[in-house]
Amino acid sequence: MLKVAVLVSGGGTNLQAILDAIDEGKIRNAEVVSVISNNPKAYALERAKKHGIPAVCITRKACGGTEAFNAALLKALKDCGAELVVLAGCLVVIPKEIIREYEGRIINIHPSLIPSFCGTGFYGLKVHEEALKRGVKVTGATVHIVDEGTDTGPILLQKAVEVKEGDTPESLQRRVMEEAEWILLPKAIDMICTQAVSSAD
Ligand code: GRF
Numbered sequence: 001m002l003k004v005a006v007l008v009s010g011g012g013t014n015l016q017a018i019l020d021a022i023d024e025g026k027i028r029n030a031e032v033v034s035v036i037s038n039n040p041k042a043y044a045l046e047r048a049k050k051h052g053i054p055a056v057c058i059t060r061k062a063c064g065g066t067e068a069f070n071a072a073l074l075k076a077l078k079d080c081g082a083e084l085v086v087l088a089g090c091l092v093v094i095p096k097e098i099i100r101e102y103e104g105r106i107i108n109i110h111p112s113l114i115p116s117f118c119g120t121g122f123y124g125l126k127v128h129e130e131a132l133k134r135g136v137k138v139t140g141a142t143v144h145i146v147d148e149g150t151d152t153g154p155i156l157l158q159k160a161v162e163v164k165e166g167d168t169p170e171s172l173q174r175r176v177m178e179e180a181e182w183i184l185l186p187k188a189i190d191m192i193c194t195q196a197v198s199s200a201d
Contacts (some may be wrong), residue, residue: 001029001030001031002029002030002031002083002084002192002193003031003033003080003081003082003083003084004018004030004031004032004033004082004083004084004085004086004189004193005032005033005034005035005036005076005077005080005082005084005085005086006018006032006034006035006036006044006048006086006088007035007036007037007038007085007086007087007088007090007092007094008035008036008037008039008042008044008045008088008089008090009037009038009039009042009044009089009090009091009092010039010042010043010044010089010091011042011043011044011089012035012042012043012044012045012046012047012048012088012089013089013177013181013182014088014089014109014177014181014182014185015035015044015047015048015088015089016047017181017182017183017185017186018032018086018088018185018186018189019032019047019051019053020186021186021189021190026186026187026190027186027189027190027193028190028193028194029193029194030084030189030190030193032048032051032053033053033054033080033081033082034053034054034055034056034076034077034080034082035047035048035053035054035055035056036055036056036057036058036073036076036077037055037056037057037058038057038058038059038060038069038090038091038092039057039059039091040057040059042057044088044089045057054080056076058072058073058076066095070095070097070098073092073095073098074095074097074098074101077098077101077102082102083105084105084106084107084189084192084193085098085102085105085106085107086106086107086108086185086189087106087107087108087109087146088109088185089109090108091123091124093150094106094146096148099146099147099148104145106145106146107143107144107145107146107156107185107188107189107192108143108144108146108151108153109141109142109143109181109184109185110122110127110141110142110143110144110151111127111128111139111141111173111176111177111180111181112127112131112139112140112141112142112176113138113139113140113141113142113158113160114142114144114151114155114158115151116131116136116139117130117131117134117139118142118150118151119150119151119152120150122151124173125169125170125173127173128169128170128172128173128176129169131163131172132163132167132168132169132172136163137162137163138160138161138162138163139160139161139163139172139176140158140159140160140161140176140180141158141159141161141176141180141181141184142155142157142158142184143155143156143157143158143184143185143187143188144156156188156191156192157184157187157188157191158184159179159180159183159184160180161175161176161179161180162175
């Protein structure tokens with residue numbers, strides 16, 4: 001079983017998709033050992049608790065600054081024995097020391113087809129607002145490995161989603177989540193976990 005830590009900041013629908021996929025056997029060889037949020041109000045924390053998964057909240061404010069926050073985050077990952085770190089709607093810029101420590105073992109879901117509508121400032125609804133402004137007919141989601149840039153790491157999986165006449169940023173965000181994110185992220189985790197297990201055989 002590969003130990004997975006999930007980092008969240010908000011509602012946690014992607015976390016839920018991961019937990020459901022594990023329960024349904026769609027993700028094999030993985031267990032979520034910890035859910036870590038930088039936002040005390042994140043509903044994702046409730047989802048973790050309901051599932052009996054240890055949930056911790058680490059905030060910059062409580063830590064007293066960025067350096068202490070980064071150290072606390074790294075410690076939380078080490079303490080839970082994470083072998084794979086999944087950013088599921090996580091709004092924290094992952095510090096370099098963590099990226100180096102977990103090189104190639106941190107993945108992120110981004111709600112567009114990278115390299116479109118990604119990079120600094122492209123998060124949440126903003127991504128979909130920009131896609132609509134540009135008038136693209138197709139958008140989607142991307143799962144990629146996290147490197148030291150913003151949304152620049154190697155792409156693992158992508159899925160296209162149609163933009164429809166009359167879409168609002170909210171309706172498009174919902175369709176991208178339903179048709180792409182909730183499918184893609186569990187699929188990527190299953191891919192990594194099954195490969196990790198078979199390559200260790
Ligand atoms: C999702 O669109 C995710 O891609 C983005 O944040 C949104 C909310 O995710 N980064 P969740 O419901 O908290 O999983």
